[in-house]
Amino acid sequence: MPTPDLDPTHLTRDQVIRALQQMDLDGPRMPLSTVYDLVFMGKRYAPRAVAQLAFRLATEQPEATWPLPAGAPTNRVLEQLDFTIATKRPTLENSPLLDGDVAAQEQMQELYTGATRETPPAKVKGIKQVAPTEKSPAEPASASDPLPAFEVQEPAASYQHSTPEPYDQAMALAELFISAEKLAATLAALRRRRNLILQGPPGTGKTYLARRLAWLELGATDAARVELVQFHPSYSYEDFVQGFRPDGAGTFRLQNGILVDFCQRAAQDPERPYFLLIDELNRGNVARIFGELLLLLEADKRGPAHAVRLPYAPAGSPPFFVPANVFLIGTMNLADRSLAPLDYALRRRFAFVSLEPEFGAPLRELLAAQGVPAAVSHRLTTRLAALNQVITDDPDLGPDFCIGHSYFCQPPAEPAAAAEWLQLILEQEIEPLLDDYWLDQPAKATQQKKKLLA
Template identity: 85%
Template sequence: MRRRRNLILQGPPGTGKTFLARRLAWLELGATDAARVELVQFHPSYSYEDFVQGFRPDAHGQFRLQDGILVNFCQRAGQDPKRPYFLLIDELNRGHVARIFGELLLLLEADKRGPAHAVRLPYSPAGSPPFFVPENVYVIGTMNLADRSLAPLDYALRRRFAFVRLAPGFDEPLRQFLAARHVPSAIIQQLTTRLHQLNQTIADDPDLGPDFCIGHSYFCQPPASPVEAANWLRLILEQEIAPLLTDYWLDQPAKAAQQQKKLLSGLLDG
């Protein structure tokens, strides 16, 4: 992140990408300073006009030139150059990223920051001050690799980011996390064993693969009482994981049913 200033956390759903993005920002800031962190989520109808600048209706229904989230954020960061600022982009690949970013493709590069590389924005009238990305702005994006409807990232954008892959974590750290919250050891053993086995099946499937594995964040909010742990696990497996498997093997209902049975059979009652 410090080397490239632009980082993308990518991985299967439920691997804590947004959670980690926010905490990376807080770690670098040294505080949970909301004024220096901006979160935006891309989606298919999100546009350059929303993100950078464009004509949008005001409170009176009249169209006028308005700065988007990026420009406002960079202006704030430029007024406070000695401290880092973080722009977090959730679900980055759900938007048309090349269209949304526009000339930011150039300005995002670590060696193209600052007023020396400023450009005039397309919507800005003549005489307007040019736009640049301050050196103290960091961008952290998240990408869900399991969404089959999304096209690969534009290569021009891809080479401006560093990529870090997150994987499901059903190992010792999760065990310790749940044990510290008084989840019985037998429940923890069932959870981790079954999810390890399921993820291996998903990873080995030629139509799915590792990008479709189940993440650990489904299980990061255990109940306050240990006696509720068995029902907590059962409900997550029945109501969240099992329906996902139906979607994964939509054209193989027998395989979906088989994996659901293996996941749910013989669960502890308490």
């Protein structure tokens, strides 16, 4: 069939995106290119296959042939439309993920399916070898002797909780970037549900606010009644609630996790509130980590009357319950695409409060108090507010990807260095973020960086 008259250089970005969407709908059906990949929205495609499909859609001829060869000629057309062409990353042959998510490909490459090998323990600094009790220390061990036991030498604690200081609402409002009305509403939600989640873009002070909410309810900066834990993909039920873990003698025994220890402490002091802060709550497998908390977190399911027996607990052991004086405050980052949302069963156990970037009067007042010149403060707040508006309006990003104000809450002690401080943050921390946001639109990223640094 003759090639259509359409000049391949007249393809539009919308036509190429239509082709990518069509390829996603059709599912993986072709290998990646041997040398180059087109990277779009975290996925990789064969550039010439994309161009071929876009050309057919544009000409409305399903048998049309893309007139340019693979490699530089095709790549040049796509790059002129602001698509990113990268050299191919190695992939696993016959993998069903060949046209799928890049992160999933990399995880597949990290799989190890070989059998583990037993190796003799090496001498490790900080670990003392315990001599066998029935043999002389000078007697050599035979090949049939059991491996020697080890005693782990834990380092002595090098810190102590600071003396609690009074803390009230006036002090909180002086260092938080939220209004008195929103602070009051947040505290009311915490008291009503006993479980609160602070959610928003990175850098909006979620963890900072969580600790101060606890201090407000305690009336003091009492670290002894506040516990902080951070979830991550490797965190498990056994770490948080209860499970079998190795001890210093190299044997496994049943041990309580952070939650059980914390609840036992709180149950012994029922007249005062205790706060468990969970940072990056949705970075872990929340349903698996929480286990029985799906029931016990309910505000009306607290106390011994609703106790349950834990799966690992031996017969006859007392059941577990969450005391009425325990409060949970979690933080959730909404910008990371790799994080799964909470399921509805867990979601209804919490009250949610959203935090937004604050580049208005509160930040300007903080910078002024630190001696930052007004011109530097004005440049920072106006340009970051404008950038966040662009991010909010972008259909591929949205408000969850806005830049938070915490990047700029620690200006230098010397006012004369404020301009250089701001320039370094913009170049070293904000610019790489924009490159990642608009990975498939480098021209747009460059345009926004120029506006930011102009």
